[in-house]
Amino acid sequence: MLELKNIGYWYDIQDNSLFEDVNLKFETGQSYAIVGQSGSGKTTLLSLISGLDKPKAGEIILDGQSLSHIGLTKYRQKHVSIVFQSYNLLTYMSPLNNLLTAMAVTKSSHEGDKNYARGMLQKLGLTDEQMTKNVQRLSGGQQQRVAIARTMCCDAKLVVADEPTGNLDEDNTQEVIQLFQKIAHEQDRCVIIVTHEPDVAAVCDHSYRLAHHEFALEK
Amino acid sequence: MNFFKRAWLNLIAKKGRTILLILVTSAILLFVLAGLLIRNAADAATSNAKKSVGATLTLSANRDAAFKSMRKSSRSDSTSKPTKPSLSLTPVKLADVKQIASLSNVKNYNLTASTSVNASSFDAISTSTSSSVSADQGGPGGSDSKMTSSQGDIAVTGVSTTALTTNFTSGGYKITKGRGIKASDANSNNIIVESELAKQESLSVGDTVTVKSVSGSKSYKLKIVGIYKAPSTSGSTQMGPGATDPSNTVYSSYTLANTIKGTKYKNTADSVTFNVSDPAKVNSVKKAGTKLISTSKYSLSANDASYQSVKASMTNIKSFADKIVWLVAIAGTIILALIIILMIRERRYEIGVLLSLGESRAKIIAQFFVEMFLVLIVAMGIAGAGGTFVGNKLGEQLVSQQTSSTATTVQSTSNGPSGQMGGGGQAPSGNAPSGSTGRGGASFMDSSTDKTELDVQVTPTNLAELGGFGLAIIFVSITLASVGILRLSPRKVLID
Numbered sequence A: 001m002l003e004l005k006n007i008g009y010w011y012d013i014q015d016n017s018l019f020e021d022v023n024l025k026f027e028t029g030q031s032y033a034i035v036g037q038s039g040s041g042k043t044t045l046l047s048l049i050s051g052l053d054k055p056k057a058g059e060i061i062l063d064g065q066s067l068s069h070i071g072l073t074k075y076r077q078k079h080v081s082i083v084f085q086s087y088n089l090l091t092y093m094s095p096l097n098n099l100l101t102a103m104a105v106t107k108s109s110h111e112g113d114k115n116y117a118r119g120m121l122q123k124l125g126l127t128d129e130q131m132t133k134n135v136q137r138l139s140g141g142q143q144q145r146v147a148i149a150r151t152m153c154c155d156a157k158l159v160v161a162d163e164p165t166g167n168l169d170e171d172n173t174q175e176v177i178q179l180f181q182k183i184a185h186e187q188d189r190c191v192i193i194v195t196h197e198p199d200v201a202a203v204c205d206h207s208y209r210l211a212h213h214e215f216a217l218e219k
Numbered sequence B: 001m002n003f004f005k006r007a008w009l010n011l012i013a014k015k016g017r018t019i020l021l022i023l024v025t026s027a028i029l030l031f032v033l034a035g036l037l038i039r040n041a042a043d044a045a046t047s048n049a050k051k052s053v054g055a056t057l058t059l060s061a062n063r064d065a066a067f068k069s070m071r072k073s074s075r076s077d078s079t080s081k082p083t084k085p086s087l088s089l090t091p092v093k094l095a096d097v098k099q100i101a102s103l104s105n106v107k108n109y110n111l112t113a114s115t116s117v118n119a120s121s122f123d124a125i126s127t128s129t130s131s132s133v134s135a136d137q138g139g140p141g142g143s144d145s146k147m148t149s150s151q152g153d154i155a156v157t158g159v160s161t162t163a164l165t166t167n168f169t170s171g172g173y174k175i176t177k178g179r180g181i182k183a184s185d186a187n188s189n190n191i192i193v194e195s196e197l198a199k200q201e202s203l204s205v206g207d208t209v210t211v212k213s214v215s216g217s218k219s220y221k222l223k224i225v226g227i228y229k230a231p232s233t234s235g236s237t238q239m240g241p242g243a244t245d246p247s248n249t250v251y252s253s254y255t256l257a258n259t260i261k262g263t264k265y266k267n268t269a270d271s272v273t274f275n276v277s278d279p280a281k282v283n284s285v286k287k288a289g290t291k292l293i294s295t296s297k298y299s300l301s302a303n304d305a306s307y308q309s310v311k312a313s314m315t316n317i318k319s320f321a322d323k324i325v326w327l328v329a330i331a332g333t334i335i336l337a338l339i340i341i342l343m344i345r346e347r348r349y350e351i352g353v354l355l356s357l358g359e360s361r362a363k364i365i366a367q368f369f370v371e372m373f374l375v376l377i378v379a380m381g382i383a384g385a386g387g388t389f390v391g392n393k394l395g396e397q398l399v400s401q402q403t404s405s406t407a408t409t410v411q412s413t414s415n416g417p418s419g420q421m422g423g424g425g426q427a428p429s430g431n432a433p434s435g436s437t438g439r440g441g442a443s444f445m446d447s448s449t450d451k452t453e454l455d456v457q458v459t460p461t462n463l464a465e466l467g468g469f470g471l472a473i474i475f476v477s478i479t480l481a482s483v484g485i486l487r488l489s490p491r492k493v494l495i496d
């Protein structure tokens, strides 16, 4: 569904490009891991895939249409859902309202369906009390689950996550990784997870390693 | 969860910040409201002042021309032994008066004719001041050879109606018993006497008194229809030489004064004061009126100096108020814009999250606008309540300012060239405390004595204006702050 064509990116000068001529393909129903050393450019690539930034060279094609044609705002609204290492929830709201906000902004098919959002949070282990108090009162693991629930409530076919387990302990990491597998397999979405943890990459269907400015398929 | 709900949730969740925003906005709006109120007050004061100051035209004998002809005649007489040159002032004819009165914008007029008589059936109040009269006190009456140049002990001030006489309208004179002189008193012997005189002589309304002409040849029975009180401050200091006690002035219809002065004075008056309904038109009325009279004998002078000065000072207040409104609005916009810019910078993360969800920048800005709009509504309530208090204080301040500035005008202009001798005849300058030194001067008193009530209330119109200013301020502020949002890259906020 998503195709990266001859993608190149650099911050200051072209000679220092993080990567060049990257050609990758991602399909729905699959989970992908992107691994690599810190500073190798994983987050940068993810920002291109999630429409937060534009590639310096090449283009990204979604179902035959280039992102610049779709428009980045619309792309972010309709086609991609992002999970960050730092959760990136709206801090002045409850988990429930965070979900409802995302559903409204993305015009999800479940827009305004409070029970649907509630059910989703329940599935991810939040109690009724937890889902109505301010998100900042929740633990890191709980907040990340809210962020994942937010993704699950939206219709975007592409789910990208940048170090989603970076701030989580062992147990939470395993649970969150399993959730991403479910999203890919049960909801037939395309999940791309950037991680530096081999355990996480091991669970995903595919794994790319970014090293020496190039992506290599590991599995 | 659209941006309206988000705005609401944000305000609720961040109560401390919301309260601070409300307070800052209230303070700014209060300043704007104060400016608006000053401007309103200035408007009200201007129309009040214009109404109360009024403007008058005074028709009287042309003294300049009369003096000129007197000098001429005394020069040609230079060979003969020096005689006292006589000043010949022509009394104003009623026919001329009626013509001028029919001009548009002339509201009404008051005729004045003064003379004096000697008390006969009662005694005048005697003061330590000598009542002997200096010769140059003679007005047109003085030139009349049949009349002696001496002055009676009772001054008769004939008017059309005391209701239009300056002493009564604004000089502090009050009818305490009975009634004042009315137009219907024409051709009657009705008079009103001063309360001190009435007290001394046990006179009351309905009594009849007898007076004798100064020459002693005629006596008149006068009927008291009212008793008036002159302000007690009218002390002897204000009396000119040869003045009698102010209590010795009786008011009558101008016809009585004319009768006493002699048949020659029938259908005349010493001077006439025309009240001009629109002070701004005083000069055009004067122009039209001058065409109707013989300018060699009469002069028609406009007394709108106080109107002009009030207009000027009001224009100053108004432009000052306008400046304040704009200054405060601009300062408020800058302050609020800076606060909103700071607030929005602090909320970059939140903006980044919304942008990453695919929210449009316009809707994010709209959310801030809704938040500020809600803040504005509460702040308007606070400012409106505070404005009532501020308005009252401002009203008091402005009234005293206006009154004192007008009073200054009175002082400086009443002695000026426009201060005409009101009555030509029997030197009325001494008899009345201040009024008769000049109709023009006296009419200035209107504005200073009629305390102009300035109603500086917060009206719905004010609140609507304030709302308009408030909306404009938050609109400009948010627009300025939005430049940051429009340029904000979600990547920078969320990832770097």
Ligand SMILES: Nc1ncnc2c1ncn2[C@@H]1O[C@H](COP(=O)(O)OP(=O)(O)O)[C@@H](O)[C@H]1O
Residues within 6 Å of the ligand: A011, A012, A018, A036, A037, A038, A039, A040, A041, A042, A043, A044, A045, B496
């Ligand atoms: N905004 C930026 N401006 C300049 N250089 C940057 C910026 N963001 C990241 N970099 C550099 O780009 C490289 C890749 O960063 P990043 O994509 O965050 O790597 P990773 O996520 O793999 O750790 C790093 O060397 C980093 O210093």
Ligand SMILES: [Mg+2]
Residues within 6 Å of the ligand: A042, A043, A044
């Ligand atoms: Mg990274």
